[in-house]
Structure formats: structure tokens, C-alpha cells
Amino acid sequence: MDFVTQLLAGNRRALARTISQVEDGGPEAHALLAALYPYTGRGHVIGITGAPGTGKSTLVNALAKTYRDQGRTVGIIAVDPTSPFSGGALLGDRVRMRDLTGDPGIFIRSMATRGSLGGLGRATADVISVLDAAGFARILVETVGVGQAEVDIAGAAHTTIVVEAPGLGDEVQAIKAGVLEIADLFAVNKADREGADHTVMALQMMQGLAPTSPSHHGAGRSLTRAAEAGVQPDGSWLPPITKTVAPRGEGVVRLRDWIELHAAYLAETGQREKRDVARATNLLSHILRDEMMAALLARLPAGYLTEVAVAVATRTVDPYHAADRLIAAFLDRSAAGQCPDPAQAPG
Numbered sequence: 115m116d117f118v119t120q121l122l123a124g125n126r127r128a129l130a131r132t133i134s135q136v137e138d139g140g141p142e143a144h145a146l147l148a149a150l151y152p153y154t155g156r157g158h159v160i161g162i163t164g165a166p167g168t169g170k171s172t173l174v175n176a177l178a179k180t181y182r183d184q185g186r187t188v189g190i191i192a193v194d195p196t197s198p199f200s201g202g203a204l205l206g207d208r209v210r211m212r213d214l215t216g217d218p219g220i221f222i223r224s225m226a227t228r229g230s231l232g233g234l235g236r237a238t239a240d241v242i243s244v245l246d247a248a249g250f251a252r253i254l255v256e257t258v259g260v261g262q263a264e265v266d267i268a269g270a271a272h273t274t275i276v277v278e279a280p281g282l283g284d285e286v287q288a289i290k291a292g293v294l295e296i297a298d299l300f301a302v303n304k305a306d307r308e309g310a311d312h313t314v315m316a317l318q319m320m321q322g323l324a325p326t327s328p329s330h331h332g333a334g335r336s337l338t339r340a341a342e343a344g345v346q347p348d349g350s351w352l353p354p355i356t357k358t359v360a361p362r363g364e365g366v367v368r369l370r371d372w373i374e375l376h377a378a379y380l381a382e383t384g385q386r387e388k389r390d391v392a393r394a395t396n397l398l399s400h401i402l403r404d405e406m407m408a409a410l411l412a413r414l415p416a417g418y419l420t421e422v423a424v425a426v427a428t429r430t431v432d433p434y435h436a437a438d439r440l441i442a443a444f445l446d447r448s449a450a451g452q453c454p455d456p457a458q459a460p461g
């Protein structure tokens with residue numbers, strides 16, 4: 115608990131240790147998070163997602179620098195969904211972010227998935243909470259856009275930036291399902307490369323084709339001029355597209371300004387509170403899924419799950435009936451009942 119006082123006082127070592135404990139999970143982690151939670155809710159969380167190699171890390175690096183130029187503190191989480199097939203880009207990211215280290219206004223943390231995307235979502239949310247409590251004004255979270263990971267990050271962020279780059283089978287990845295729904299901003303990085311304008315056009319076309327999203331707040335409600343910049347006549351937010359050349363910092367100040375405009379939009383329209391509820395729902399779902407699963411496994415007799423799995427594998431029972439039965443067994447066992455025979459025909 116002493117960690118908490120030190121962390122709130124700005125002690126970086128206490129921060130690093132707290133994050134390690136939180137990542138490890140368990141009752142101690144939960145106690146730490148409980149102590150820190152009242153201090154959270156001030157930081158603006160920015161998710162940066164996109165296909166591998168689009169330049170996310172370079173962009174995060176550049177964005178962090180522009181925030182430091184403004185005197186704002188920045189926490190960075192590099193989520194690395196290390197697949198079993200590759201070693202991941204962790205080391206590369208560390209090297210690239212090298213020029214930021216040594217600045218006490220910046221804290222960088224790389225996280226590995228340890229094989230579970232659900233677990234990663236929860237651990238990421240927890241580390242975000244720790245950085246938030248530690249007072250970082252802007253928290254940048256990089257995730258490689260691989261299916262669920264990018265949706266998860268959108269669930270944890272206030273502002274989600276989808277990074278595209280030309281020449282990576284551009285339109286195909288741009289139109290990838292789900293991207294439109296999660297993007298608050300688009301960055302077309304590697305704008306120094308041929309085809310960047312084409313990528314921008316593909317995105318614009320996609321936005322034009324998209325069904326108009328429901329108005330997030332009443333049209334005509336007055337907003338400050340700043341927040342109005344990305345707002346359509348019907349009051350909904352149109353994700354702006356910014357071209358960037360991350361290694362040279364080109365377009366990055368503009369991108370940062372868009373993040374801040376989006377933050378203003380969220381605040382002025384009451385969307386910030388709604389997103390916080392959505393973020394809490396997302397986190398609660400992760401926690402419940404994990405805790406319920408753990409409780410279920412703890413209550414079942416040893417080997418029962420395997421017994422059921424064998425029944426599924428041998429086609430004695432289908433997986434849905436099997437799951438129903440496991441849940442029934444869990445509920446029954448709560449009342450000291452017997453587990454049903456997993457091989458019993460579905461009834």
C-alpha cells in the first residue's frame with residue numbers, strides 16, 4: 115500500500131513496481147487498483163491501432179514528443195500481441211522509443227499478451243488506470259490491429275486513431291470490417307510514399323458510403339468553434355483524415371490537435387461520460403468473464419472439464435449443451451448438488 119503513496123507522489127520506481135504487480139494479477143493487484151481507483155479519471159486515453167508495420171510506434175513516439183513540447187505528461191503502453199509465430203516487435207519498439215527515455219514526463223511500458231487477448235484487454239485497462247492515477251495527462255496505447263485486439267483497444271480508449279499506410283493492400287485493409295466503427299481519427303502515415311492520396315481517397319469514399327451514424331447529440335446544439343471542426347451538420351463526429359510522415363514529425367502536430375479537438379467534442383457533448391461508462395462496461399465484462407470462469411473451474415470436481423471436453427470431442431454432446439451443463443453443474447454445486455454425467459445424451 116506504501117507504493118500507492120509513493121506513486122501518487124510521482125515516484126517512478128513505485129510506478130513501475132505497481133504496474134508489474136497489477137500485471138501479475140491476484141488479490142494484491144486488486145487491492146492496489148482499489149486504492150488507486152479514486153485517483154483515476156483525469157487522463158485522456160488515446161488508442162493507436164492499425165495493421166502491422168503501418169508506423170504506429172513511430173507515430174506514438176512523435177505524438178509523445180509534441181505533447182512534451184506542450185508540457186503535458188505522457189504515459190505510453192505498447193501492447194504487443196506476440197503471436198506464437200513471431201517474437202513480436204517489443205525490442206524494436208523499445209529501441210525506437212529510446213529518444214523519449216530519460217524524460218521524467220514520459221513513462222513507457224511494453225506489455226505482452228501471454229497468449230490471452232481477453233487477459234490482455236483487462237491487464238491493459240488496469241495499467242491504464244495506474245498511469246491515470248499517477249497523473250499522466252495523455253495515455254497512448256499502441257495495439258497491432260489484429261481483429262479483437264483493435265476492438266478491445268477502442269473499448270479502453272477515449273479517442274481511437276486508426277493508422278493506415280499506402281502500399282499494404284491499401285483499400286482492402288482500409289475497408290476492413292469494424293475499422294469505421296472504432297475510428298475517431300484516421301492517420302494516413304507514410305505519406306511520403308506513393309499511393310498516400312489513394313489511401314486517403316479510399317477512406318473518404320468509405321466514409322461517404324457508410325450509413326450515417328446516429329447523431330451523438332442534438333444537431334444545432336452549440337459547441338465551441340474548436341470542437342465544431344470535426345462535427346457534421348447532424349451533430350455526429352466525422353473522423354478526420356490526417357496525412358503523416360511519422361519519422362519526420364510531419365502532420366503530427368495536426369494529428370495531436372485533432373486528438374485535442376476530439377477530446378473537447380467528447381467533453382462538450384457529454385460523450386466523455388458515455389465513453390467512460392462504455393469503458394467501465396468493457397472492463398467489467400473482462401473481469402466478470404475471468405472471475406466467473408475461475409469460480410466455475412474452482413467449483414467443478416477435478417477432471418470434470420476434461421470429461422466434458424472428451425464428450426464434445428467424441429461427438430457425444432455438442433459444445434453448447436456441454437457448456438449449458440457445466441453452468442448447470444456450477445449452479446447445482448453451489449447448492450451442493452451432483453454434477454451431471456457429461457456423456458449423457460442432451461435433453
Ligand SMILES: Nc1nc2c(ncn2[C@@H]2O[C@H](COP(=O)(O)OP(=O)(O)OP(=O)(O)O)[C@@H](O)[C@H]2O)c(=O)[nH]1
Pocket residue numbers: 165166167168169170171172173203206258303304305306307358359360361
Ligand atoms: N517512409 C516511411 N517510413 C515510416 C514512416 N513511419 C514509420 N516508418 C517506418 O516503418 C517501419 C515500421 O514502423 P513502426 O513504427 O515500427 O510500425 P508499427 O506499426 O509500430 O509496427 P508493428 O508494431 O510491428 O505493427 C519502420 O521502419 C519505420 O521507420 C513514414 O511515415 N514513412
Ligand SMILES: [Mg+2]
Pocket residue numbers: 170171172203207256
Ligand atoms: Mg509498433
